[in-house]
Amino acid sequence: MTNPGESDVLLVGAGPAGVSAAQWFHTYDVDVDWVSRDGRVGGILPRVQNPIENYPGANFADGAELADALADQVDEAPYSSPRAAAVRAIQRTDRGLDVEFEDDVPRVYRRILLATGTRFRRLGVPGEEAGLGEYVSQSTSADAERFAGREVAIVGGGDAGFEGALQLAETGSSVHMLLRSETHRARPQFVEPVESHPEIRIHPIPTVVRSIQPASGRQGCRLEIEIQGEASHLDVACLFVRIGVEPVYPPCYPNIQTTDAGYIDVDDDHRTSVEGLFAAGEVVGPRLPAVSTAVGDGADAAHVIADSLGHL
Numbered sequence: 001m002t003n004p005g006e007s008d009v010l011l012v013g014a015g016p017a018g019v020s021a022a023q024w025f026h027t028y029d030v031d032v033d034w035v036s037r038d039g040r041v042g043g044i045l046p047r048v049q050n051p052i053e054n055y056p057g058a059n060f061a062d063g064a065e066l067a068d069a070l071a072d073q074v075d076e077a078p079y080s081s082p083r084a085a086a087v088r089a090i091q092r093t094d095r096g097l098d099v100e101f102e103d104d105v106p107r108v109y110r111r112i113l114l115a116t117g118t119r120f121r122r123l124g125v126p127g128e129e130a131g132l133g134e135y136v137s138q139s140t141s142a143d144a145e146r147f148a149g150r151e152v153a154i155v156g157g158g159d160a161g162f163e164g165a166l167q168l169a170e171t172g173s174s175v176h177m178l179l180r181s182e183t184h185r186a187r188p189q190f191v192e193p194v195e196s197h198p199e200i201r202i203h204p205i206p207t208v209v210r211s212i213q214p215a216s217g218r219q220g221c222r223l224e225i226e227i228q229g230e231a232s233h234l235d236v237a238c239l240f241v242r243i244g245v246e247p248v249y250p251p252c253y254p255n256i257q258t259t260d261a262g263y264i265d266v267d268d269d270h271r272t273s274v275e276g277l278f279a280a281g282e283v284v285g286p287r288l289p290a291v292s293t294a295v296g297d298g299a300d301a302a303h304v305i306a307d308s309l310g311h312l
């Protein structure tokens with residue numbers, strides 16, 4: 001990797017897909033300007049609390065341990081680590097791909113690989129953003145102990161929601177499950193114990209959170225909710241939002257084509273609808289969203305880009 005201003009290629013993201021792409025760009029002797037939003041290696045992995053036992057070569061106690069292993073490998077490699085820079089927008093012009101960064105000068109590249117992954121999905125209701133880190137949480141593993149023995153609420157009808165409800169109840173909390181839809185997407189191994197747990201109450205379905213306000217005079221929040229169409233409210237110490245992940249990528253001009261679910265649409269060669277712009281990893285909505293598939297996708301995209309620049 002060289003001086004950012006001299007690179008043909010911009011690699012955005014340093015999760016498993018980005019790290020794998022960086023390794024293969026180095027193998028193919030492609031000069032790359034490598035950025036990640038925080039300059040760290042690991043992507044979403046430090047926020048994965050479960051053990052990672054389905055990546056060949058080693059087991060990891062949690063995502064942070066795998067992120068550390070990736071960071072150590074990058075530190076020892078002959079190429080540079082990612083620099084801290086967030087891409088704000090990308091525009092296709094006659095010169096190539098013009099990139100605007102947050103807190104950095106704009107630059108032009110011939111190719112860009114977006115390995116920008118996903119982020120935890122939010123409800124998008126008033127008061128949610130302001131409560132994050134206080135009385136709104138996106139992680140039961142990280143925050144269950146903080147609210148042990150108190151009244152809490154959780155939204156999410158998938159594995160994360162149901163497993164999270166059990167985790168919260170195990171700390172002695174009284175748990176309100178607020179579900180939007182009848183069909184549970186969670187595995188039976190989580191659903192059955194939740195349904196029979198004396199400290200978990202599944203509210204009538206659908207129950208929808210409309211807004212979140214800090215509770216006056218004490219810690220916690222008041223949720224304005226709608227239970228089967230009837231307005232109501234619920235006072236809890238914390239609302240846990242466990243509704244999956246969503247793709248994240250900067251705005252592109254012309255608009256980048258996406259799938260119905262909002263992931264970046266790519267062809268078999270990782271090409272997006274914008275010339276010169278490629279995407280790989282979880283941001284393209286793989287059938288199996290996993291470290292192993294992200295790593296393979298990043299490597300293959302780097303190969304295609306290297307080939308397109310005459311490096312093979």
Ligand SMILES: Cc1cc2nc3c(=O)[nH]c(=O)nc-3n(C[C@H](O)[C@H](O)[C@H](O)COP(=O)(O)OP(=O)(O)OC[C@H]3O[C@@H](n4cnc5c(N)ncnc54)[C@H](O)[C@@H]3O)c2cc1C
Pocket residue numbers: 012013014015016017018035036037038040042043044045047048049050051052053054055085086087088115116117118119245248249250280281282283289290291292294
């Ligand atoms: C709760 C949970 C549990 C999981 N458990 C497992 C498991 O057990 N086994 C398994 O194999 N997989 C698991 N996964 C999936 C795995 O973590 C992902 O598939 C993998 O991290 C995807 O890698 P990625 O590189 O595509 O994206 P990410 O890891 O999301 O990395 C994205 C990168 O892009 C950067 N970025 C984003 N936007 C910008 C921008 N505008 N400018 C600059 N940089 C930007 C970020 O800083 C980050 O470096 C789990 C995921 C979650 C959420």
